[in-house]
Amino acid sequence: QVQLVESGGGWVQAGGSLRLSCAASGRTFSNYAVAWFRQAPGKEREFVAFIRWRGNTYYADSVKGRFTISRDNAKNTVYLQMNSLKPEDTAVYYCAAGRWSGSYADTSDYDYWGQGTQVTVSS
Secondary structure (H helix, E strand, O other): EEEEEOOOOOOEEOOOOOEEEEEEEEEOOOHOEEEEEEOOOOOOOOEEEEEOOOOOOOEEOOOOEEEEEEEEHHHEEEEEEEOOOOHOOEEEEEEEOOOOOOOOOOHHOOOOOOEEEEEEEEE
């Protein structure tokens, strides 16, 4: 079992930055692939970014070049640095962890989820 707790969300003006953190406890976190998803009101949860234990990363096209995912296995924490934020980035952001299965962008790829943290970007 892995427990995930997100933090770092908040309100920011367009063009600003936020850094989200996902702290894990339980099983050896370094064995898991970790992703960030987000869900805006009335929309489905969508993939944002992914990182494997070796550090390989993948991003949704909508955030590529603006967001950076990283992990510190010694601290059992994954980060999402979000720069040049836009109003359309407004959503609840979720951290998810799962065993690497060859795919990474679907919610079914992950077994463990955090409770989410709200990010609001004003224009």
